[in-house]
Amino acid sequence: MDASPWMDPFEDTLRRLRETFQVGHTRSAEFRAAQLRGLGRFLQDNKQLLHDALAQDLHKSAFESELSEVAISQGEVNLALRNLRAWMKDEHVPKSLATQLDSAFIRKEPFGLVLIIAPWNYPLNLTLVPLVGALAAGNCVVLKPSEISKSIEKILAEELPRYLDQSCFAVVLGGPQETGQLLEHRFDYIFFTGSPRVGKIVMTAAAKHLTPVTLELGGKNPCYVDDNCDPQIVANRVAWFRYFNAGQTCVAPDYLLCSPEMQERLLPALQSTITRFYGDDPQSSPNLGRIINQKHFQRLRALLGCGRVAIGGQSDEHDRYIAPTVLVDVQEAEPVMQEEIFGPILPIMNVRGVDEAIEFINRREKPLALFAFSNSSQVVKRILAQTSSGGFCGNDGFMHITLASLPFGGVGASGIGRYHGKFSFDTFSHHRACLLRSPGMEKLNAIRYPPHSPRHLRKLVVAMEARDCSCTLL
Numbered sequence: 001m002d003a004s005p006w007m008d009p010f011e012d013t014l015r016r017l018r019e020t021f022q023v024g025h026t027r028s029a030e031f032r033a034a035q036l037r038g039l040g041r042f043l044q045d046n047k048q049l050l051h052d053a054l055a056q057d058l059h060k061s062a063f064e065s066e067l068s069e070v071a072i073s074q075g076e077v078n079l080a081l082r083n084l085r086a087w088m089k090d091e092h093v094p095k096s097l098a099t100q101l102d103s104a105f106i107r108k109e110p111f112g113l114v115l116i117i118a119p120w121n122y123p124l125n126l127t128l129v130p131l132v133g134a135l136a137a138g139n140c141v142v143l144k145p146s147e148i149s150k151s152i153e154k155i156l157a158e159e160l161p162r163y164l165d166q167s168c169f170a171v172v173l174g175g176p177q178e179t180g181q182l183l184e185h186r187f188d189y190i191f192f193t194g195s196p197r198v199g200k201i202v203m204t205a206a207a208k209h210l211t212p213v214t215l216e217l218g219g220k221n222p223c224y225v226d227d228n229c230d231p232q233i234v235a236n237r238v239a240w241f242r243y244f245n246a247g248q249t250c251v252a253p254d255y256l257l258c259s260p261e262m263q264e265r266l267l268p269a270l271q272s273t274i275t276r277f278y279g280d281d282p283q284s285s286p287n288l289g290r291i292i293n294q295k296h297f298q299r300l301r302a303l304l305g306c307g308r309v310a311i312g313g314q315s316d317e318h319d320r321y322i323a324p325t326v327l328v329d330v331q332e333a334e335p336v337m338q339e340e341i342f343g344p345i346l347p348i349m350n351v352r353g354v355d356e357a358i359e360f361i362n363r364r365e366k367p368l369a370l371f372a373f374s375n376s377s378q379v380v381k382r383i384l385a386q387t388s389s390g391g392f393c394g395n396d397g398f399m400h401i402t403l404a405s406l407p408f409g410g411v412g413a414s415g416i417g418r419y420h421g422k423f424s425f426d427t428f429s430h431h432r433a434c435l436l437r438s439p440g441m442e443k444l445n446a447i448r449y450p451p452h453s454p455r456h457l458r459k460l461v462v463a464m465e466a467r468d469c470s471c472t473l474l
Contacts, residue, residue, distance in 0.1 A: 010142075010182055013170045014113065017140040020167045021112050026138045029085055031165075035135045036084070038163035039128065040077045043070055046159055050124060053151035057123065059290035064245060072402070073128040079404055079421055080136040087136065087425045090434075098463040101444075103436040108429040110138035111212075112188035117179065117202065119194045120146035120292055121248040121342070126216075127156060130191045133424025139189070140168040144182065147175045148292055180205075187211050189428060193250075195340075196413055214417030214427055216250070217410050218340045219367040223253035224357045224383055226374030227262050234373045235269035238346070239277060241397025243324045246289035247344035251369040251391070251398040254341055255330075256348045257357045263328065263348055270346075271311050274324045283314070283321050291320040291343060300343040306336035307347060354379055358386050366390070366412035369398060390414050 025031065043050070047070060054060040054069060080087075090105040114134050118127035127145055134141045145156045157171045172182060183190075183205035192202045193216040206213045225234055242252050258266065278285040291297040297320045304313055304325065312325035322344050330337060330347040337347060351357045361370065361383075370389035372380045380394040390410035393400045401408050404421030419427050447456045447463075 008181070009178075010172060010185060013172065014142065014185055017142065017168060017170060018113050021110070021140045025165075026110060026140060026168050029088055032088075032136055032138055033081060033084055035164055035169075036077050036081050036132065038165075039132065039135065040074060040081075042160055042163040043074050043077070043128075045163075046155060049155060049159070050152070053155055054124065056151040057120070057149040058245065058248070058292060059288075060245065061287050061289075063287070064289070068245070069122060069124040072125050073132075076129050076132045076404065076421070076424070080132050080425065083422065084136055087422055094467055096464050096467055098460070099435065101438065101441070103434075105434050107432040107434050108137070108425070109432050111428060111430055112139060113142065114139045114189040114191065114428060115142045115144065115182070115187045117144045117190070117192045117194065118146055120148035121245065121250070123149035123152040123156075126193045127152075130193075130214075130419055130424060130428075133419055134189075134191070134428045135164075135169075136425050137428035139428055141170075142182070142187070143169070143171045144179060145171065145173070147173065189213070191417075191419075191427070192216065199415070214409070214419065215415045216408075216417070216419075217368065217413065217415040218250040218342070219365055219410070219414040220254040220337070220340055221251060221367045221369040221371065221389075222357075222361045222364075223256050223371040224351075224354070224361075224373065225256055225258040225262055225266065226354065226372070226376065226379050227259055228375045228379070229262070229373050230375070231262070231265040231269040232273070235266060235273040237373075237396050239270060239273045239324070242346050243274075243277070243288065243344045246291060246322070248289070248292065248342050249398070250340075250342075251401055253346070253369075253371050253397060254367075255337065256346060257351045257360060258348065259352060260350050263350060266348070267310055267326065267328070270326055274311060278324060282312075282323055283316060283319065288324070288344075291322060294320065296342070297322070300341070300345065303336045303341065303343070303345055306330055306334040310348075312344075354382060358383060361387050366410070366414055368410045368414040369393065369400075371397065388412070 050070060051062050051065045054065040088108060090107050092105045095104050116130050116134060123146055131141060131143060145153045147153060157173055161171055186209040189212055190202060190206050191214045192199060196217045199215045199217045203213055203215060223238060238253055278288050282288050291300060297317060300322050301315050307327040307330035310326045310328045312323035314323040315321060325345045327347040330349055351360060366388050368390040370387055370392050372383040372394050374380050384392050388411055391400045400406055407418035407423040408420040409415050409418030417427055447460055
């Protein structure tokens with residue numbers, strides 16, 4: 001039973017948004033474009049404020065903040081504005097002989113009232129990119145930013161609503177208790193980014209109302225390094241992606257798989273790369289982020305006890321600093337190989353070759369991303385062909401997620417659904433099947449009415465066969 005309105009902080013807001021949707025306020029292309037332009041202005045007007053907040057929350061450099069948060073969000077806004085009318089157009093589909101004279105098309109309709117629950121690690125990007133899709137698709141939106149990234153949460157709550165129509169958009173605040181209360185309400189779609197543990201809670205709540213969900217989760221992303229590689233190139237690329245945002249990235253390489261021989265070549269290369277990137281004292285580098293809070297810092301510091309520290313391993317509780325670290329002699333049963341690390345720690349597991357690497361990857365949960373490094377395209381293509389993951393990148397880190405033309409999402413335990421670019425618009429749209437017939441020409445339908453005959457059945461089966469072109473039977 002729902003709480004009484006005076007006890008429920010969300011009741012009035014949700015009713016107001018639903019009423020807005022029902023009168024069709026969000027349907028027109030003009031209205032949607034105006035909301036997207038407002039989002040673009042929010043990013044431009046508050047750029048310095050956003051950079052400062054990201055520095056406060058995660059010690060992000062201006063480079064990291066602009067590249068991975070502001071620019072990506074702005075790029076999605078621009079892409080949606082350029083393509084909005086094309087995305088919204090009815091999509092005409094091939095017809096059968098039986099429907100030759102009809103109009104058959106897919107109409108992209110907004111779901112209605114959607115809920116977006118965002119995480120703390122990329123608190124701007126992972127809030128605004130799905131929001132672009134939801135607004136472009138014509139929905140009313142309830143946005144729940146993470147309470148852990150407090151500085152960004154404050155800007156999203158206080159500044160963002162000024163740029164959007166508040167009759168169809170609201171920001172709600174709170175922690176797990178408030179989120180649980182919010183999830184008791186019925187939404188028409190829920191988009192969640194976060195851990196698999198919380199993803200299960202969201203999906204359970206959604207199931208009570210049969211609400212469709214997109215779950216962007218995480219997992220342990222494998223990175224196979226073949227013996228046929230330049231260790232310095234691998235070290236450059238892996239270190240940049242592993243230690244970007246202090247390792248707090250759901251698509252970062254979570255562990256390396258390589259032979260003992262490759263490990264011997266990789267370690268000095270990784271050491272020289274880390275020094276080149278962050279200096280002799282990475283703690284004083286302006287380019288290295290910090291762990292989001294004490295709880296996550298303590299969890300990561302405990303993981304430093306796994307295997308043997310080959311590089312790094314230093315930590316400073318007061319500064320929430322964990323050094324860029326590489327672990328070797330790691331056992332699969334240790335905690336660092338059982339949970340997503342989400343920090344600047346890179347374990348190396350030894351395998352004898354590509355067969356063993358594939359077998360190792362395939363007996364674990366399907367990851368959000370999978371990486372393979374080799375000078376042999378055959379090796380990379382073999383790993384791609386014989387494994388499953390949300391996304392795949394050969395000879396680099398997570399560059400595949402920077403392409404709005406590629407879908408971003410998990411598979412199995414790493415998530416359900418996809419977004420980015422047009423995929424975001426499609427995720428937040430109901431694809432309605434439509435067929436429009438003439439009320440006349442009834443003689444053409446006589447073949448399907450009783451009394452039935454084998455001859456009529458044969459004709460009808462042929463007439464209803466799917467055709468890829470609009471040609472008629474000769």
